[in-house]
Amino acid sequence: MEENGFSLRDRVAVVTGGGQSLGLEISRSLRNAGAEMVIAEVNDQTGPDVAEELEGTFVHTDVTDPASVRDMVEMVLDEHGRVDVLVNNAGIVHNIPSEEVPDEEWLAVISVNLTGVFWCCREVGKAMLERGSGSIVNIASMSGIISNHPQAQAAYNASKAGVITLTKSLAGEWASRGIRVNSVSPGYIRTPLTELGMSKSEWSEVWLSSTPLGRLAEPEEIAPAVLYLASDAASFATGTNLVIDGGYTSW
Amino acid sequence: MTVLDAFDLTGKTAVITGGNTGLGEAFAKALVEAGAGVALAARTRERSEAVAEEIVASGGNAIAVDLDVTDPAQVDGMLEGVTERLGPVDILVNNAGLCYHGPAAEVPLEEWHDVFDVNVHGLWHCAQAVGRRMIQNGGGTIINIGSISAMIVNRPQWQPAYNASKAAVHQLTKSLAAEWAPHNVRVNALAPGYVKTAMSPVDEPQFRRHWIEDAPMQRYSTPEELGPSIVYLASDASSFMTGSILVVDGGYTLF
Structure with a gap:
């Protein structure tokens, strides 16, 4: 398959939230394709274990804190010399009716x-721009295109x-300088994030009947993308x- | 099993319409590299045979099949021929297409019809005949070649029929995907930007200002560069994807 360019041999890849759920599957897949892995994770339990499994590096990272992100990039550059691939996977969801959403939840x-x-x-982009490639x-969501239901989010x-x-904005800005930016x-997907919803039939029935394939994705069906x-x-x-x-989204 | 195995097409049979030149030829070769046997289904047999021979000489499995996509009888004949020679069709790449440049007010009726006959009706004939068989066989993957022209209006050249035909291809992709998902037939589209082929003279100076300089990447693509995208769409690597339009355009549609 390497003739087709899918290999990441000798590339350094950072995955945020790379120690759990979809992020874990993505980390394993990129490692499988040959990448040197950096697990940038806020969870100090899962992060180090995954880094060890993948013979990579764990960096405690809180993506909401720019100082923490800067420290992460500095450490990755010190240890690995560069970043070729960044996967922004860390994400959370709250299901609260909008009229009741507390300020801090939003x-x-x-x-x-x-x-x-x-x-x-921004921080990884700076390092990529210096080398002219990356x-x-x-990780976005179909929720950026449609409004999920019946749950509020x-x-x-x-x-x-x-x-x-x-x-799209970063892609337009950085395309001529060798950096590609895309979203999935x-x-x-069957993850802890959807476990609650699947346990409530009034949610899961809508989810499944709204999906032409009639099922949830497994994380390993997203990682190859x-x-x-x-x-x-x-x-x-x-x-x-x-x-x-x-x-x-076809329906 | 590693993630790269998800992209493997060993033992699969693929049909590529217009598969003997330009994008189609590159798609066929990419599918062969991933392990598939391919049928190059096109009108010009000599050219199809030459490409098939080249693939066979390099160790791949390829056959040439006569096909004018605008003729439903030929589509049926192609399907029977390929099934007999290579086995049941797992992958269909609807790539055959044509384009004329000219202002809308001056487009001759026959050119309008030509474009829709090939780009829309021909694609429909192939999707329907092969899709019907895939349903009987328990599944398959169809990849329609759409275009950024379904999303934006190209310039400086005018090509109203082509643009409208590709918008039809994108929406047909979603229609078939929703309808055939329960049958395990996935239908997606690839929407390329400017690619260097006989259809798109990307090197001509009069096109540089808009075709190249308007694209964030400031360049065009080669057909070969799009091959892996077809492998991704054709393989189990995209097993949860259906009804999607994969835009690969160097960022053209961003601006």
Whole structure:
């Protein structure tokens, strides 16, 4: 398969939230494709274990704190010399009716899902621009395109729409300087984030009947898309939002 | 099993319409590299045979098949021929397409019809015949070649029929995807930007200002550069993706 450019051998890849859930699957896949892995994770339990499993580096990172992001980049550059691939995966969701959303809940979701992506893109982007190459993959969501139902999650949806447009903005700014920036927008994936919803039949029935494929994605069905976009296989793709939703947004 | 295995197409059979030149030829070769056997289904047999021979000489599996996509009888014949020679079709790449440049007020009726006959009706014939068989066989993957022209209006040249035809391709992609998802037939589209082919004279100076300088990457693509995108869409690597339009355009549609 390496003839087709999917290999990441000798590339350094940073995955935020890389120690859990979809991020863990992405980290394993990029490692499988040959990358030197950096697990940038706020969870001090899972992060080091995953880094060890993948023979990579764990860096405690709070993406909502620009100082923490700067420290992460500094440490990665010290230890690995460069960053070739950045996957902005860290994200949270709250299901609260909008009229009842507390200020701090709104701010928390936007801080992790949108502002955190920007801090990481800005800091890693600087290092990539210096070398004139790099590939950034932001994990957005179909929620950036449609409004999920029956559950309420306005902050999440708005944050993911922000990620899609931030991706396009950075792609336009940095394309001529060798940096590609793309996003992946999954539909419902079987992760801890969707476990609660699947346990409530009034949610899961809507989710499944709204998805032409009639099921949730497994994390390993999303990770190859991240590899595709991160690698030279997608060398002419920038600013693209890759929707992987089992057909959800067709309806 | 590593993630790269998800992109593997060993043992699969693919049909590429217009598969003997330009993008189609590059797509065929990329699918062969990933392990598929390919049928180059096109009108000019000599050219198809030459490309098939080249693929076979380098160790791949390829056959040339006569096909004018505008003729439903030929589409049926192609499907039978390929099934007999290579096995059931797992992957269909609807790539055959044509484009005329000219101001809308001056487009001859026959040119308008030509474009829709090939780009829309021809694609429909192939998708319907092969899709029907995929449903019977338990599944398959269809990749339609759309275009950024379905999303933006190209300039400086006018090409109203082509642009409208590609918008039809994108929406047909979503329609078939939603309808055939329960049958395990995935349908997606690739929407390329400017690619250096006979159809797109990207090197001509009169096009540079808009075709190249308007693109954030400040360059065009080669057909080969798009090959891996077809492998991604054709393989299990995209098993949860259906009804999607994969835009690979050097950022053209961003500005």
